[in-house]
Amino acid sequence: MKKRFNFTSKNLLVVMVIVCIALILATMTSKLVMKPLRDGTGFIVAPFQNSVNRIGGWLSDQFSGFQDVQKLSKENKDLRAQIDELTTKNNALVQQQSELDRLESLYQLDKEYPQYSKVGAEVISKDPGNWYSTFVVNKGTADGIKVNMNVIAQGGLIGIVTEVGRNWAQVRSIIDDDSNISAMAQSTSEPCIVTGNLLSMDSGKIDFSGLRDKDNAVIEGASIVTSNISDKYLTGLLVGYVSDISMDSNNLTKSGTIIPVANFRSLREVLIITDLKQTKENSK
Amino acid sequence: MKRKFIILLILWIFFILQTTVLHMVPALSATPNLLLILTVSIAFMQGQKEGMMTGFIAGLLSDLFYSQVLGLTALIFLLIGYFCGFFAHIYFDDDIKVPLLLVGTADLTYNLLVYVFRFLLNGHTNFGGYLSSIILPDVISTLIFTLLLYRLLYLINHSLVEKEKKGRQSLWIRD
Numbered sequence: 001m002k003k004r005f006n007f008t009s010k011n012l013l014v015v016m017v018i019v020c021i022a023l024i025l026a027t028m029t030s031k032l033v034m035k036p037l038r039d040g041t042g043f044i045v046a047p048f049q050n051s052v053n054r055i056g057g058w059l060s061d062q063f064s065g066f067q068d069v070q071k072l073s074k075e076n077k078d079l080r081a082q083i084d085e086l087t088t089k090n091n092a093l094v095q096q097q098s099e100l101d102r103l104e105s106l107y108q109l110d111k112e113y114p115q116y117s118k119v120g121a122e123v124i125s126k127d128p129g130n131w132y133s134t135f136v137v138n139k140g141t142a143d144g145i146k147v148n149m150n151v152i153a154q155g156g157l158i159g160i161v162t163e164v165g166r167n168w169a170q171v172r173s174i175i176d177d178d179s180n181i182s183a184m185a186q187s188t189s190e191p192c193i194v195t196g197n198l199l200s201m202d203s204g205k206i207d208f209s210g211l212r213d214k215d216n217a218v219i220e221g222a223s224i225v226t227s228n229i230s231d232k233y234l235t236g237l238l239v240g241y242v243s244d245i246s247m248d249s250n251n252l253t254k255s256g257t258i259i260p261v262a263n264f265r266s267l268r269e270v271l272i273i274t275d276l277k278q279t280k281e282n283s284k
Numbered sequence: 285m286k287r288k289f290i291i292l293l294i295l296w297i298f299f300i301l302q303t304t305v306l307h308m309v310p311a312l313s314a315t316p317n318l319l320l321i322l323t324v325s326i327a328f329m330q331g332q333k334e335g336m337m338t339g340f341i342a343g344l345l346s347d348l349f350y351s352q353v354l355g356l357t358a359l360i361f362l363l364i365g366y367f368c369g370f371f372a373h374i375y376f377d378d379d380i381k382v383p384l385l386l387v388g389t390a391d392l393t394y395n396l397l398v399y400v401f402r403f404l405l406n407g408h409t410n411f412g413g414y415l416s417s418i419i420l421p422d423v424i425s426t427l428i429f430t431l432l433l434y435r436l437l438y439l440i441n442h443s444l445v446e447k448e449k450k451g452r453q454s455l456w457i458r459d
Binding site (some may be wrong): 019022023024027038059 | 296299300301303304305309331332333336337340344345348349353354355356358359362363366369
């Protein structure tokens with residue numbers, strides 16, 4: 001058998017190199033030649049590769065499955081910690097976002113009443129109850145807050161400062177039972193009185209009464225604003241919209257209910273108008 | 285004849301292992317080049333002609349499956365077999381230092397040639413990246429597997445040679 005390879009290894013090298021180069025050139029010039037050869041070797045190799053692969057894959061699965069338990073539990077722990085961290089961060093972001101929204105609406109309100117100078121304040125405490133009717137804000141005399149200053153938020157009148165400390169002020173909201181506002185219908189300028197009502201507070205409404213309206217001009221949805229003849233409230237602040245209206249028994253005036261523009265349940269930031277209504281006393 | 289058949293069988297097994305399960309070993313960052321280990325070992329243990337033929341068949345096999353150009357790997361492996369065959373005359377025991385050196389050099393050369401022919405000529409000039417992410421891991425894992433496999437190949441070869449010696453009563457079984 002050995003006798004067949006009579007030529008030296010150098011000869012064999014030359015022959016084989018030529019074979020290789022011939023193969024390279026052949027495959028570079030046309031690919032078709034290779035297909036049957038590839039198919040043939042595929043036939044003797046691919047099925048075995050397939051089964052060995054499966055066995056190997058199964059073994060590897062067993063092995064790594066065993067190994068993975070520890071890794072997974074550690075990963076699980078890490079991920080849980082990460083979830084906690086991200087949840088906290090997300091909560092903070094959501095809070096910041098809603099704060100931004102509120103501040104933006106407050107900024108809009110600030111632009112709606114450009115004639116007044118205002119101080120922003122945060123509600124820091126409130127009367128316990130479903131809807132509070134008085135609350136405390138975090139600005140006081142140190143910021144120039146005085147009693148009887150008007151408080152606005154969310155597009156309309158909220159209330160009036162009733163007491164003031166150095167760095168706090170108590171605000172009585174317009175839905176409070178004690179609140180009486182001299183107001184008027186914006187369309188007819190006819191005066192009326194808006195009063196808070198403990199009973200209608202739950203349905204989110206306050207009362208108005210004493211409105212003269214011969215021509216039936218004030219209808220549902222009409223705006224009620226603070227009156228020019230009020231001695232505490234600045235003129236033209238939006239109080240709310242008429243919800244229902246009916247003739248009084250005296251056949252002269254009308255009364256009904258108003259839906260305030262502001263949502264008192266969700267008050268967070270308010271604007272305090274630092275201009276006081278000009279009256280006979282303080283204009284001297 | 286039996287010896288050639290067994291070498292072919294080992295080659296075939298190595299090829300299947302190299303193309304299948306060795307990819308799955310998680311500790312290996314690169315698949316070891318078992319065919320190269322075989323070629324170098326055969327050339328070192330049995331001489332140039334055996335080394336050349338083993339290298340040629342091994343290279344052709346991988347070319348057939350994983351290369352667009354048939355014959356390039358075959359040529360490189362052929363030359364590796366030829367040059368490693370020069371060291372066959374210093375082979376006499378199961379000393380592993382020389383085969384390790386040969387396998388390391390051969391694998392490095394092989395990878396460099398593959399890089400030059402298949403990547404550099406295609407315009408991939410980032411040699412440092414290829415060296416550290418592909419070539420060196422390949423060389424290292426191939427060396428590790430040489431440590432594991434050379435001893436086995438040595439034992440197989442030894443027993444085959446012993447049998448042939450007995451069968452033919454000849455001392456000159458090595459070409």
